[in-house]
Amino acid sequence: MTEKLVIIGNGMAPGRMLEHLFETAPGKFDVTIFNAEPRVNYDRIMLSPVLSGEKSFDDIVIHGDAWYIKHGVTLYKAVRVARIDRDAKTITSETGIVEAYDRLVIATGSLPFMPPIEGNTLAGVLSYRDLDDVNAMMLAAKARGHAVVIGGGLLGLEAAAGLALQGMSVTVLHNAPTLMNRQLDPAAGYLLERTLVERGISVICNADTRQIMGDSHVTGVRLADGSEIAADIVIMAVGIRPNAALARDAGLAVNRGIVVDAQMRTSDPFIYALGECVEVAGSCFGLVAPLYDMANVLAAQLAEEATLGFVEQATATRLKVTGVNLYSVGDFGEGDDRDEIVLRDAQAGIYKRLILKNDRIIGAVLYGETSDGPWFFDLLKRVVDTREMRDTLIFGQAYQGGSPLDPMAAVAALPDEAEICGCNGVCKGKITGAITGKGLTTLDDVRAHTKASASCGSCTGLVEQLLHATLGDAYNPAAVLPMCPCTELGHDDVRRLIIAKSLKSIPEVMQELEWKTSCGCAKCRPTLNYYLVADWPGEYEDDGQSRFINERVHANIQKDGTYSVVPRMWGGMTNPKELRAIADVADKFHIPAVKVTGGQRIDLLGVRKEDLPAVWADLNAAGMVSGAAYAKGLRTVKTCVGSDWCRFGTQDSTGFGIRLEKFMWGAWTPAKLKLAVSGCPRNCAEATCKDIGVICVDSGYDIHFAGAAGLEIKGTELLCHADSEDEALEIIVALTQLYREQGRYLERIYKWAKRVGTPSILANVVTDLDKRRAYYERFVYAQSFAQIDPWEERVNGKDAHEFAAMAEFGMPVAAE
Amino acid sequence: MTNWIEIGSINAIPRRGARCVNTPAGKIAVFRTQEDQIFALENRCPHRDGPLSEGIVHGGSVTCPLHNWVFDMATGKALGADVGAVRTYAIDVVDGRIFIAADTMAVAAE
Numbered sequence: 027m028t029e030k031l032v033i034i035g036n037g038m039a040p041g042r043m044l045e046h047l048f049e050t051a052p053g054k055f056d057v058t059i060f061n062a063e064p065r066v067n068y069d070r071i072m073l074s075p076v077l078s079g080e081k082s083f084d085d086i087v088i089h090g091d092a093w094y095i096k097h098g099v100t101l102y103k104a105v106r107v108a109r110i111d112r113d114a115k116t117i118t119s120e121t122g123i124v125e126a127y128d129r130l131v132i133a134t135g136s137l138p139f140m141p142p143i144e145g146n147t148l149a150g151v152l153s154y155r156d157l158d159d160v161n162a163m164m165l166a167a168k169a170r171g172h173a174v175v176i177g178g179g180l181l182g183l184e185a186a187a188g189l190a191l192q193g194m195s196v197t198v199l200h201n202a203p204t205l206m207n208r209q210l211d212p213a214a215g216y217l218l219e220r221t222l223v224e225r226g227i228s229v230i231c232n233a234d235t236r237q238i239m240g241d242s243h244v245t246g247v248r249l250a251d252g253s254e255i256a257a258d259i260v261i262m263a264v265g266i267r268p269n270a271a272l273a274r275d276a277g278l279a280v281n282r283g284i285v286v287d288a289q290m291r292t293s294d295p296f297i298y299a300l301g302e303c304v305e306v307a308g309s310c311f312g313l314v315a316p317l318y319d320m321a322n323v324l325a326a327q328l329a330e331e332a333t334l335g336f337v338e339q340a341t342a343t344r345l346k347v348t349g350v351n352l353y354s355v356g357d358f359g360e361g362d363d364r365d366e367i368v369l370r371d372a373q374a375g376i377y378k379r380l381i382l383k384n385d386r387i388i389g390a391v392l393y394g395e396t397s398d399g400p401w402f403f404d405l406l407k408r409v410v411d412t413r414e415m416r417d418t419l420i421f422g423q424a425y426q427g428g429s430p431l432d433p434m435a436a437v438a439a440l441p442d443e444a445e446i447c448g449c450n451g452v453c454k455g456k457i458t459g460a461i462t463g464k465g466l467t468t469l470d471d472v473r474a475h476t477k478a479s480a481s482c483g484s485c486t487g488l489v490e491q492l493l494h495a496t497l498g499d500a501y502n503p504a505a506v507l508p509m510c511p512c513t514e515l516g517h518d519d520v521r522r523l524i525i526a527k528s529l530k531s532i533p534e535v536m537q538e539l540e541w542k543t544s545c546g547c548a549k550c551r552p553t554l555n556y557y558l559v560a561d562w563p564g565e566y567e568d569d570g571q572s573r574f575i576n577e578r579v580h581a582n583i584q585k586d587g588t589y590s591v592v593p594r595m596w597g598g599m600t601n602p603k604e605l606r607a608i609a610d611v612a613d614k615f616h617i618p619a620v621k622v623t624g625g626q627r628i629d630l631l632g633v634r635k636e637d638l639p640a641v642w643a644d645l646n647a648a649g650m651v652s653g654a655a656y657a658k659g660l661r662t663v664k665t666c667v668g669s670d671w672c673r674f675g676t677q678d679s680t681g682f683g684i685r686l687e688k689f690m691w692g693a694w695t696p697a698k699l700k701l702a703v704s705g706c707p708r709n710c711a712e713a714t715c716k717d718i719g720v721i722c723v724d725s726g727y728d729i730h731f732a733g734a735a736g737l738e739i740k741g742t743e744l745l746c747h748a749d750s751e752d753e754a755l756e757i758i759v760a761l762t763q764l765y766r767e768q769g770r771y772l773e774r775i776y777k778w779a780k781r782v783g784t785p786s787i788l789a790n791v792v793t794d795l796d797k798r799r800a801y802y803e804r805f806v807y808a809q810s811f812a813q814i815d816p817w818e819e820r821v822n823g824k825d826a827h828e829f830a831a832m833a834e835f836g837m838p839v840a841a842e
Numbered sequence: 843m844t845n846w847i848e849i850g851s852i853n854a855i856p857r858r859g860a861r862c863v864n865t866p867a868g869k870i871a872v873f874r875t876q877e878d879q880i881f882a883l884e885n886r887c888p889h890r891d892g893p894l895s896e897g898i899v900h901g902g903s904v905t906c907p908l909h910n911w912v913f914d915m916a917t918g919k920a921l922g923a924d925v926g927a928v929r930t931y932a933i934d935v936v937d938g939r940i941f942i943a944a945d946t947m948a949v950a951a952e
Contacts, residue, residue, distance in 0.1 A: 545858065545876050548898040548905030548912070571858040575896040575907045583907060587893045832861035832872060833849040 028056045034107045035133030036061035039301035039317040046325030057099045064104035071482040074346045077188030110276040136266035136302035145238030150259045154185045167192035171258035178205040182263030187347040199233035209343045209354040214393040268303045283310045288335030290324040314449045315341045344484045353399035356389030367420045385413045398422035404444045437491040447485045452478040461496045510549035517770040553771040563808035576656035580816040591630040592655035597665040597683035598626030607648030625662030642817035651815040659694045663687040668705030677722035679705035692812040696769030714742045717775040727754040732776040746792045760791040760801035846941035860895040871895035881915035882931035
């Protein structure tokens with residue numbers, strides 16, 4: 027019988043536990059998860075690359091929404107659990123949801139430790155635990171300014187490096203003599219400090235922070251020696267504490283963390299706990315490898331399979347700061363019974379130290395060059411006697427057995443049990459076995475099948491070497507990702523060849539570029555159709571059968587097969603005549619729902635497909651056209667009332683928004699394109715999270731772009747300032763055309779900008795006036811073919827077959 | 843003996859497209875490929891009831907517009923990693939006119 031499993035917390039540990047559980051005991055449990063965060067399970071280890079801008083949130087999602095649906099998991103997002111009632115075996119959320127359980131798993135993680143210093147609750151004091159913290163830091167970094175990071179451990183240094191890359195001036199305050207003193211010895215800590223200082227990060231060791239200054243918002247930090255450091259934000263990264271309050275309130279045994287045995291059982295036989303919130307045999311854990319070990323144990327426990335239980339093991343540490351190579355594992359304190367081997371190369375910034383006891387490695391610290399880390403770790407775990415290789419041990423694996431080996435041979439020489447991926451506990455044999463057994467050829471394949479290099483990514487190089495060593499020349503890491511399985515070519519090659527070879531139809535592209543399928547697929551056909559529409563205006567005939575249904579019938583399909591209809595309201599302005607026509611249409615066609623959209627217009631929901639042309643005819647008659655709310659194209663231009671009405675308005679933002687929308691409607695773009703114009707920096711039109719946004723100021727128009735406010739939230743970047751409305755229009759239009767020509771299909775403007783880089787965009791549409799003019803003119807030319815209302819065309823009979831059944835067979839007469 | 847009912851001409855359906863036949867039991871989607879092959883499937887994806895007639899037709903397959911399941915139109919079976927099948931209906935084409943088996947329609951009406 028299916029049992030009810032409730033999980034409090036949706037971090038990496040319970041996520042991994044469920045993966046195992048669904049694999050070993052599918053269908054055994056009906057699972058419900060309560061997540062205090064408003065999102066799915068993501069890779070917290072990778073928050074640092076998100077902060078530094080090297081990855082996006084999408085890149086670090088572990089389980090997308092589809093995963094939960096596939097496994098029948100009910101996931102409550104942004105719902106906190108208020109209490110556990112162990113007698114009734116229920117939990118109650120802060121929102122009042124009561125959920126009964128047969129088994130309960132507590133995975134509440136940890137909380138940042140806030141040292142009890144004056145001012146630690148001021149606005150601008152942030153911690154570094156989850157995506158919200160990262161977003162808050164990135165937002166603060168927009169203003170440049172000063173950041174102070176308190177804590178020079180792993181987390182603090184990754185935050186510092188990320189904020190520095192985001193343009194802030196950063197000071198790290200650390201209370202010990204050298205950085206990362208729990209993982210590094212003083213020599214390596216010193217080298218690390220030197221590297222960070224070279225990157226412009228200030229480091230103050232032996233810092234004793236006494237006060238965070240400011241009235242309501244942080245202004246600075248005061249140290250015990252009386253010195254003061256200015257700060258616009260302060261990041262607290264001095265450590266974490268298990269989040270055990272819920273368990274404590276429920277009367278479970280709690281010390282520092284929730285006390286569990288080696289099988290992850292709490293003091294209540296129906297309740298388990300795992301992750302950073304627990305304490306096993308007196309220890310708490312914060313790195314991912316032991317948490318994943320716990321996940322394996324608990325999954326086996328729930329599946330009623332035998333397990334040896336959780337045993338604490340040595341864990342290697344790496345710092346995820348691009349360009350800093352650092353590896354540390356084991357015990358590196360000094361002692362009479364210990365022996366050490368040290369290699370230093372001051373010029374190259376390399377430091378390696380091995381700590382030995384009875385000729386066995388018990389610890390290793392590597393700085394500057396870390397590729398032998400996993401090998402040393404392997405020797406440590408296997409307690410190998412190193413007497414025979416002592417002379418060359420520090421030089422690494424390549425120097426064992428005489429002549430030096432190249433890195434590839436070194437990887438090939440690793441034993442099958444050697445651990446490659448520390449985060450996920452994947453050994454070499456499992457990876458090579460999957461490569462040969464399952465025919466894997468790419469890094470992504472290996473990640474999908476073995477999880478190796480799928481968490482922090484620091485073993486990616488090793489995994490690639492294994493692919494190379496196993497597949498030989500068949501492994502080609504430089505290969506571009508093909509557009510779809512129908513071709514080997516990537517988006518950029520296809521587009522380049524479309525122009526170079528003057529290919530002007532989909533069959534022509536498929537023939538000339540040697541497509542592997544006769545008719546393409548649902549991925550490449552819409553892609554090619556867009557490229558051809560954008561590259562050959564007036565020559566290419568749009569292929570409706572290669573468009574997704576929404577763009578084919580110019581309305582948005584809903585989950586029940588009905589459609590939604592959104593007429594344009596230029597710049598969000600409307601009038602009684604339009605509103606009356608909308609009301610009449612809603613009545614006449616019994617449209618069940620009418621809603622105001624986020625883009626300042628009105629959505630008619632639940633229109634039957636066969637009614638669409640008649641609905642459009644009535645809207646057309648009142649002067650309205652398609653709002654293209656379904657299109658990979660220009661959607662809305664949101665405006666505020668600007669200088670017409672607002673006492674703060676500096677320019678006619680409404681008028682400019684309407685002008686932009688009238689100029690640009692009908693244009694197809696790689697992905698949807700949303701604009702906004704705000705009349706002053708108070709920004710009521712929310713222009714700074716749009717694809718392109720304008721903030722009017724006294725002296726003219728600040729043009730922003732590359733914002734996002736959907737799956738990902740990202741403020742815009744300032745592109746440039748324009749003195750006049752005409753100049754602003756020309757720049758915005760040129761920018762859109764550049765994006766039309768360079769963007770890959772379905773790539774939003776912020777992703778395109780990140781890929782090609784802001785400097786190249788500036789060079790094309792801001793600094794070089796001739797280029798700007800050329801892009802502008804190409805857009806204007808294309809518009810002469812694009813600005814035809816698709817609703818009016820269909821009212822006049824185009825694609826009539828879309829809106830009528832082919833044949834009708836009568837309904838049986840009811841109840842006869 | 844099979845009793846065939848005419849539902850229309852193949853030219854009523856665009857190449858790489860589909861039209862629906864409404865029956866008392868629901869909609870049947872009739873597809874026409876680039877090579878003028880005709881297939882008939884229940885107009886309902888087994889995943890989340892997506893209207894397959896609105897999908898993109900490529901080769902002998904159609905991709906559901908809601909969540910991109912791909913079906914082999916000849917067998918009705920889902921392709922790739924997804925598992926499932928959609929009901930198929932027997933079709934005959936004579937001189938460009940499409941016929942559907944009446945008994946399958948009767949089954950559909952049950």
